[in-house]
Amino acid sequence: MNGKAPSKGLGMGTICVHSGTVPDAIGGGTSSPIVTSSSFQLLEEGGKQSYPRYFNTPNQEGIGKKVAALENAEDGMVFGSGMAAISAFLLSTLRKGDHAVFQRGIYGGTRDLVSTVLVENGVEVSWADSIEGFRGAVKKSTKVLYVETPSNPTLRCIDLKLLAELATHSGAMSVVDNTFATPINQNPIAFGIHVVIHSATKYLNGHGDLSAGVVVSQSSFLEAIRDDAICLGGVLNAHDCYQLERGLKTLAIRVQKHNENASAVADFLGRHSAVGRVYYPGLPGDPDYRIAKDQMRGFGGMVSFEPEGSVDLDSFQRRLELIRPAISLGGVDSLVCIPSQTSHRKVPRAEMRRMGLDSRLVRLSVGIEDIDDLLEDLERALT
Numbered sequence: 001m002n003g004k005a006p007s008k009g010l011g012m013g014t015i016c017v018h019s020g021t022v023p024d025a026i027g028g029g030t031s032s033p034i035v036t037s038s039s040f041q042l043l044e045e046g047g048k049q050s051y052p053r054y055f056n057t058p059n060q061e062g063i064g065k066k067v068a069a070l071e072n073a074e075d076g077m078v079f080g081s082g083m084a085a086i087s088a089f090l091l092s093t094l095r096k097g098d099h100a101v102f103q104r105g106i107y108g109g110t111r112d113l114v115s116t117v118l119v120e121n122g123v124e125v126s127w128a129d130s131i132e133g134f135r136g137a138v139k140k141s142t143k144v145l146y147v148e149t150p151s152n153p154t155l156r157c158i159d160l161k162l163l164a165e166l167a168t169h170s171g172a173m174s175v176v177d178n179t180f181a182t183p184i185n186q187n188p189i190a191f192g193i194h195v196v197i198h199s200a201t202k203y204l205n206g207h208g209d210l211s212a213g214v215v216v217s218q219s220s221f222l223e224a225i226r227d228d229a230i231c232l233g234g235v236l237n238a239h240d241c242y243q244l245e246r247g248l249k250t251l252a253i254r255v256q257k258h259n260e261n262a263s264a265v266a267d268f269l270g271r272h273s274a275v276g277r278v279y280y281p282g283l284p285g286d287p288d289y290r291i292a293k294d295q296m297r298g299f300g301g302m303v304s305f306e307p308e309g310s311v312d313l314d315s316f317q318r319r320l321e322l323i324r325p326a327i328s329l330g331g332v333d334s335l336v337c338i339p340s341q342t343s344h345r346k347v348p349r350a351e352m353r354r355m356g357l358d359s360r361l362v363r364l365s366v367g368i369e370d371i372d373d374l375l376e377d378l379e380r381a382l383t
């Protein structure tokens, strides 16, 4: 088993633990050794040339294999951050004169990259809110259709099967940022999506203590982006690869707990008199419940809501004792943030309205603490 990718048919928990493990040739240890070299001997003519910035050291390849196995992809590449992964993908795939369609409610950093660097490089960009919007925006020069589902922070879902069909018909590449769902809850490639990207800073590592990103796809596609990614240089070092690997080993059980807790928090908020609208794709009343139910195995750990006008947002955040105000998400600790003041603060007000993002929307990253303690914390802060 050690070192080999497990054969198809293994469960997610088993893949989390075993896939991509780097064999320990010296000690026979069951954990991957941390291979820190930046120079690797060239022994055979035409043999592999390993180098950290070539994305091909043992620990980097181990992560690529593990996440690829979880996403049912052929191969994967690990990067130094989610944005390093996203920028390497977009800059290598889109050239001057190309057109790409992006979901309107994407992560703020991706949005900034698209509306500044991509546009300044001569890429033509359209924004869409729904599958119909994507259909209407596609044209001959369209190379990429890019979504996040569920999206940040309004948790809107896009039908992955329809998106993959649209990509096939239009000759474009379909791309999903699967950070919020995680591979435990959703595998876009199973619906025909070409490329899956993760900010591994979030659930994949899961402990709020490192920054990383992953791209998984067919090997031929990863080869096509590798040369540009090597020029851009956004790599991850061996120690962080090891720490990410350790985080990934518990991904399946962590996500199960995130799903359970978030679902209970969404129910609680939905019944609370100091709370208006609740955003969670697992609630039967959510506008995207049907789509989410068809393509997700669990609904994830993110919940957003709008407190009633009587709740002062500042004192709400101050009264919380366990759930801490912080940016980022997807770790074992529960966090709260107000996107209009944090991740989306650069988005113009009019655009925020178009995204359906209320300035008072509160986003919770529900951790794996005991649910009673979390509900008590929310109750105390809301009343």
Ligand SMILES: *Cc1c(COP(=O)(O)O)cnc(C)c1O
Binding pocket: 081, 082, 083, 084, 107, 109, 110, 148, 152, 177, 179, 180, 198, 199, 200, 201, 202, 211, 212, 213
């Ligand atoms: C955080 C995040 C990113 C960016 O990842 P970094 O690791 O912070 O660079 C991209 N997409 C989504 C959905 C995110 O939440």
